[in-house]
Amino acid sequence: MDKNTLWSLRLGYSAKQAKTIEKIGLKKFLEQSFATKFDSKIPDFLEDSPKSIKELQKAKKALMSENPEAKKELLKKEIQTSAEMRAWWIDKMNQDEFPLREKMTCFWHNHYVSTFQKVKVNYWVFQHNQILRENAFGNYKTLTKKIIQSNAMVRYLDNVDNRKGKLNENLSRELLELFTLGIGNYSEDDIKNGAKGLAGLGVGEENAVYRRIFEDNDNFVYLGKKGNFKIDEMIDIIFEQPNIPYLITRKILKWFIYDNPKEELVRYYGDYFKKMNFEIQPLLTKIFTEEFAKNNAGSKIKNPLEYALQLMNELNIENPNEKLIARFLKDQGMDLFNQPNVKGWDGGNSWLTSQVFLQRNNIADLLCNGKNLTRAKKINNDNSMMSDDLMTRQNPNLQLKVKLDWNKEGNNKEIIGELKNRLLFQTDEADQQDFEKILKYDFDSKSEGSDNAVLRLFNFMVKTPEFQLI
Amino acid sequence: MDRRKFLTLTGTFTGGSLLLPDFLYSFGSQKNLIVGEQCIVFVQLNGGNDGLNTFIPFEDALYYDVRPKIALSKTEVLNSAKGMAFHPALKGFASMQQSGDLSVIQNVGYPNPVRSHFRSQEIWQTAPTHQEYLSDGWLGRYLDLQCKEHQPTAGINIDTIDNLALKGEEPNSITVKDPDRFKTKSKAENDGQLSKNPQLDFVRKVANSVVEGSDDIQKALAKSAPSDVVYPKTGLAKNLEWISKLIKGNLNSKVYYTSLGGFDTHDNQLSIHKNKLTELNDAVFSFYEDLKKSQQLQNVTIVVFSEFGRRVKDNGRGTDHGTAAPMFVIGGNNRGKIIGNNPNLSDLDNGDLKHEIDFRSVYASILKNKLDFDFTKIGIQNKALEGLF
Numbered sequence: 001m002d003k004n005t006l007w008s009l010r011l012g013y014s015a016k017q018a019k020t021i022e023k024i025g026l027k028k029f030l031e032q033s034f035a036t037k038f039d040s041k042i043p044d045f046l047e048d049s050p051k052s053i054k055e056l057q058k059a060k061k062a063l064m065s066e067n068p069e070a071k072k073e074l075l076k077k078e079i080q081t082s083a084e085m086r087a088w089w090i091d092k093m094n095q096d097e098f099p100l101r102e103k104m105t106c107f108w109h110n111h112y113v114s115t116f117q118k119v120k121v122n123y124w125v126f127q128h129n130q131i132l133r134e135n136a137f138g139n140y141k142t143l144t145k146k147i148i149q150s151n152a153m154v155r156y157l158d159n160v161d162n163r164k165g166k167l168n169e170n171l172s173r174e175l176l177e178l179f180t181l182g183i184g185n186y187s188e189d190d191i192k193n194g195a196k197g198l199a200g201l202g203v204g205e206e207n208a209v210y211r212r213i214f215e216d217n218d219n220f221v222y223l224g225k226k227g228n229f230k231i232d233e234m235i236d237i238i239f240e241q242p243n244i245p246y247l248i249t250r251k252i253l254k255w256f257i258y259d260n261p262k263e264e265l266v267r268y269y270g271d272y273f274k275k276m277n278f279e280i281q282p283l284l285t286k287i288f289t290e291e292f293a294k295n296n297a298g299s300k301i302k303n304p305l306e307y308a309l310q311l312m313n314e315l316n317i318e319n320p321n322e323k324l325i326a327r328f329l330k331d332q333g334m335d336l337f338n339q340p341n342v343k344g345w346d347g348g349n350s351w352l353t354s355q356v357f358l359q360r361n362n363i364a365d366l367l368c369n370g371k372n373l374t375r376a377k378k379i380n381n382d383n384s385m386m387s388d389d390l391m392t393r394q395n396p397n398l399q400l401k402v403k404l405d406w407n408k409e410g411n412n413k414e415i416i417g418e419l420k421n422r423l424l425f426q427t428d429e430a431d432q433q434d435f436e437k438i439l440k441y442d443f444d445s446k447s448e449g450s451d452n453a454v455l456r457l458f459n460f461m462v463k464t465p466e467f468q469l470i
Numbered sequence: 471m472d473r474r475k476f477l478t479l480t481g482t483f484t485g486g487s488l489l490l491p492d493f494l495y496s497f498g499s500q501k502n503l504i505v506g507e508q509c510i511v512f513v514q515l516n517g518g519n520d521g522l523n524t525f526i527p528f529e530d531a532l533y534y535d536v537r538p539k540i541a542l543s544k545t546e547v548l549n550s551a552k553g554m555a556f557h558p559a560l561k562g563f564a565s566m567q568q569s570g571d572l573s574v575i576q577n578v579g580y581p582n583p584v585r586s587h588f589r590s591q592e593i594w595q596t597a598p599t600h601q602e603y604l605s606d607g608w609l610g611r612y613l614d615l616q617c618k619e620h621q622p623t624a625g626i627n628i629d630t631i632d633n634l635a636l637k638g639e640e641p642n643s644i645t646v647k648d649p650d651r652f653k654t655k656s657k658a659e660n661d662g663q664l665s666k667n668p669q670l671d672f673v674r675k676v677a678n679s680v681v682e683g684s685d686d687i688q689k690a691l692a693k694s695a696p697s698d699v700v701y702p703k704t705g706l707a708k709n710l711e712w713i714s715k716l717i718k719g720n721l722n723s724k725v726y727y728t729s730l731g732g733f734d735t736h737d738n739q740l741s742i743h744k745n746k747l748t749e750l751n752d753a754v755f756s757f758y759e760d761l762k763k764s765q766q767l768q769n770v771t772i773v774v775f776s777e778f779g780r781r782v783k784d785n786g787r788g789t790d791h792g793t794a795a796p797m798f799v800i801g802g803n804n805r806g807k808i809i810g811n812n813p814n815l816s817d818l819d820n821g822d823l824k825h826e827i828d829f830r831s832v833y834a835s836i837l838k839n840k841l842d843f844d845f846t847k848i849g850i851q852n853k854a855l856e857g858l859f
Binding site: 012020022221253259260298299300301340349352353362365426431433434437438439440441442443447448449455456459460465466468469 | 480590592605634637639674677
C-alpha cells in the first residue's frame with residue numbers, strides 16, 4: 001500500500017488526503033491539520049432543543065401537564081435530534097479537508113464517554129462534543145478539567161446525585177480509573193475521598209457548578225495530599241502522579257496505529273508527553289512523524305467508520321446518506337454518542353466478530369452494486385444474520401451512483417497494482433493470481449464494459465482480510 | 471427456493487391458505503424435506519478447450535490435413551457415433567454416452583465470436599443479447615427471480631474468486647474457497663497458516679469462520695450418506711465429491727459451479743491436453759457413478775463447457791484461440807444424443823469453426839426443462855434447444 005494512502009486513512013477516514021500528504025509532506029499536513037478552525041456554530045437542528053435549565057424545566061412542566069401522547073411526541077423529537085447530530089458529525093468527518101481534528105474529537109469522545117441515552121439532553125451532549133473538538137489538540141490537563149465540569153459528564157456519571165452525606169463515587173472512580181491514571185495507580189480511599197471533593201458538582205447553565213448546600217468541605221487525603229480540594233485542584237494533583245502520561249498515550253497509539261502497541265513505545269512517547277506538559281499537539285507530531293518512517297502497515301483493524309467512509313470515498317459516492325451510515329455504525333458496534341458503557345469501544349480485535357465481518361462484506365457488495373445501505377436489523381447470534389431489510393430490493397431511493405477511479409490506459413497488471421496500492425496493505429502470490437483471474441491478461445481497459453470488470457476486482461479486494469487492516 | 475411460499479400459494483388457489491392442511495403447511499415450512507429437486511452442476515474449462523481434439527471428427531480426412539502435428543490417430547480415439555470419437559483420455563465420457571446419459575452438443579458458440587479469454591468468459595457468464603455489457607450473470611438473474619427471500623446457498627461456487635455467472639442483485643450464492651474447511655469446525659481453526667502479523671492472522675481466522683450459509687452446508691454434510699465411490703485425488707474431483715455430498719444431504723442448491731484451468735494450449739498441446747482431459751474424465755466419471763449409485767443422477771444435470779474452442783489449424787505443437795466447440799451434458803434424464811452436425815472443417819470463418827448452436831439456446835433449454843423457468847425473464851431471446859431433454 002502506498003504510504004501516503006496508509007497515513008491518509010490513519011489520520012482521517014479515507015484515501016482522500018493521500019495526494020495532499022504526498023504533495024506537502026506529512027509535517028506540513030499535520031501543521032495545517034492543527035491550524036484548522038473548529039466550527040462553533042450551533043447547528044440548526046438544535047434550535048428548538050431545550051438548552052438552559054430554565055428551558056428544560058419549562059419543557060418538563062409542559063410534559064407533566066399534557067397528555068401522554070404529547071410526551072411521547074417530545075421524546076421522539078429528541079431522539080430524532082440525536083440522529084441528526086450523528087449525521088451532522090459524520091458529515092464533518094467525511095467532508096473536512098483536514099479530518100484529523102474530527103478524528104481526534106472522536107478519540108476523545110471515546111475517552112470521556114457521555115452517552116445521549118443517559119444524558120438525555122441533546123444540547124449538553126453537543127456542548128460536550130464541542131469541548132472535545134475545541135481542545136482536540138490542546139492540553140490534556142485543561143481538557144480533563146473542562147470535560148469533567150460539563151453538564152453531560154456530571155449527569156452521565158451520576159455526580160448530580162453526589163452530595164455531602166450521600167456520596168456517589170461514580171465520577172470520582174472513573175476520573176482515576178478510566179480518564180487519567182488507570183487501575184493500579186490509586187487506592188480505594190482515593191476514590192472515596194475524591195467523591196467528597198466532587199460532592200455538589202452538578203449541572204449549571206453553561207457548565208457544571210458546585211452547589212453550596214451539597215458540597216462537602218471537610219479535609220481529605222487525595223493521592224497522598226491533604227486538604228479541602230475541589231475538582232481543579234484534584235486534577236492538578238492527578239497530573240503530578242508519575243504514571244499519568246501512559247494510559248492516554250497507549251490509547252492514542254491504539255486509536256491511530258497499533259492495536260497492540262509495545263509497552264516501550266508507550267513509555268517513550270509518554271515520557272515525552274509529560275515533558276511537553278501534556279500538550280497534545282507536540283505529542284501527535286512526534287508520534288506521527290516517527291511512526292511514519294517505520295514499516296508498520298497492517299497493525300490495526302479498521303473501525304467501522306474508517307471502513308465505511310473509505311468505501312464510500314473510493315466509490316465516489318456523492319451525498320452519502322449519513323443517517324444510514326450512522327445506523328450501519330450502530331450495527332457494527334460503533335454507535336456514536338452511545339457507547340455501551342463508560343469504558344467506550346474496546347477497538348482492536350473486538351471490532352471484528354464473524355457477524356460484523358460478514359456484514360462488512362455484504363455492505364461492500366451492496367455499495368459495489370450501486371445500492372445504499374438500508375436499515376439493518378439487529379444482528380442475530382446465529383449464522384443466518386443477514387437480514388432481509390439489509391437488502392435494498394429495487395427501491396429507487398436507495399440507488400447510488402458509484403464510480404471507481406482507475407487508469408484507463410493501464411493493462412491488467414497495472415490496474416491491479418493501482419488498486420492494490422490504494423486498498424491492501426500487503427498481498428501475496430496467491431492473491432495476485434486471484435486478481436489476475438478476475439482481470440485476465442487479455443483484459444481490454446478501453447472496452448465499454450471495462451468499468452464493470454474493474455469494479456468486480458475492487459469488490460473482491462475489499463472483501464479480503466487484508467482490506468480490514470491499516 | 472421459495473418452496474414454502476409456493477405451497478402457501480397453492481393453498482390459496484385451492485380455497486384459501488387458512489384451509490391448508492396442517493401437515494402440508496409444516497411440510498412447506500421445512501426446508502430440506504423434499505427429495506428429488508433438480509440442480510445443475512457446471513464444470514467450466516478455463517483457457518479455451520480444444521473441441522476438435524476432445525470430440526474428434528476422426529473420419530474427416532481434413533482433420534488430419536490441418537493438424538499434422540497434433541491430430542489424434544484413428545487407432546487411439548474412442549469411437550462414439552456419426553463419425554465422431556472421444557479423446558482417448560475420455561473413457562468415462564464414452565461409457566456415459568453408451569449408457570445413454572451423455573449428450574454432446576456440437577459447434578456451440580455465438581455470433582461475432584470474441585477470442586479474448588476475458589471477454590468471452592464474460593459473455594458466457596452474462597449471456598447478453600447483443601454482446602452488451604451486463605453487470606449481473608445469467609444464473610444470478612435467474613436466482614434473483616427465483617428466490618423471493620435472500621438465500622445464500624441457492625448457488626454454490628467453488629473457487630477462490632466470486633463467479634460473475636452467479637452475480638445478481640441479491641447475494642443468492644456463496645463462494646467456497648476450499649471445501650476442506652468444512653470438514654469440522656475445530657479442524658478448520660488450526661488450519662490457517664500463520665503470518666508474522668497477529669492482526670492479519672486474527673482477521674483471517676474470522677474470515678475463515680464465516681461463510682454465510684455455512685450452517686446449512688454443515689447440516690447437509692452431516693446428513694449426507696457416505697459415498698461408495700473412490701474419487702481421484704485431484705482438485706476437481708475433490709470439488710465434485712463435495713458437491714455430491716451436499717446434493718445427497720439435500721442442501722437444495724439450484725446451481726453448483728466449479729472449474730478446471732489449464733486448457734490454454736498454445737504449445738505442447740498433446741501432453742497438456744491429455745493430462746487435463748484425464749483429470750476431467752476421472753473426476754466427472756466418479757461423480758457420475760456416485761450420483762448413479764445414490765439414485766440422484768436423474769436430478770442432477772452436469773454441464774461441461776469452455777469459453778471458446780481453438781483454431782482449426784495447429785500452430786505447430788499447439789493451437790491458438792478459436793470459436794465454436796462441443797458442450798457436454800450429463801445426467802438429469804437427458805436424451806443421450808449427439809445434437810448438431812459434425813464440425814465443418816471446409817467452411818471456416820478466418821480459420822475458425824462457425825458456430826451452429828447458440829450457447830444461450832442451451833441455457834434456455836436447461837432453464838426451461840430442468841428448472842421449470844421462463845428463460846425470457848432473464849433476457850434470453852433464443853429458442854430453447856430441442857432434443858436435449
